[in-house]
Amino acid sequence: MVLEERDAGRRLTAAAARGDLPEVRRLLEGQRVHPGTVNEFGRTALQVMMMGNSAVARALLEHGADANVQDGLGITPAHDAxxxxxADTLRVLLEFGATVNVPDQSGALPIHIAAREGHADVVELLAPLSNLTHLDTSGHTALDIARATSCPAVLRLLERQLEVGLSVQA
Structure with a gap:
């Protein structure tokens, strides 16, 4: 990797991490920096972006960023969102082909993580798309995690989605 490319990756990831949409666009469009260019830590702008800024995610994805890029631990932007x-950033990732059934190194799908964190709106978005019978490396489903964290809203959402899934199969 040439120094110029490394510097471009550093500048793009820094702008994305700050949520600086005008600078992200300037680098992507004016400087023609590829959205998959990595910084000095081997991370892309989509991996380090300010997750709450769905406009930055959209700009990166519209310019060809990989919605399913994984780090060394198997974590994708969907896991981070x-x-x-x-949820808004996750919707953008899904629109651009993010998959929600790829486990990270611990076997967790994004829904496992959302359930653990108690993000009911994210669980509601992910539940119809996720493999709810998937076990992480500890042998837990997202429902098991919801029960353990005592988050009633998440628990109800997952139970309802499992019921819908069972009735569809019958």
């Missing part, structure tokens, strides 16, 4: 509770 689920962890932080940003």
């Amino acid at each position: 689920a962890r932080t509770g940003f």
Whole structure:
């Protein structure tokens, strides 16, 4: 990797992490920095972006960022959006082909993480799209995690989605 590319990756990831949409657009459009360019830590702008800024996510994805990029632990932007509770950003990721059934290194799907964090709106978005019978490496489903965290809203959402799934299969 040439120094110029590394510097471009550093500048783009820094702008995305700040949520600086005008600078992200300037780098993508004016400087023609590829959205998959990595910074000095091997991370793309989509991986380090301010998760609450769905406009930055959209700009990166519209310019070709990989919605399913994974880090060394298997964490995708969908995992990050689920962890932080940003349903709007998750919707944008889904619109651009993010998959929600790829586990991270611990076997967790984004719905496992959203359930653990108690993000009912994210669980509601993910439940119809997720494999609710998937077990993480500890042998837990998202429903098991919801029960353990004592989050009634998340628990009800998952139970209702499982009922719908069972009635569809019958």
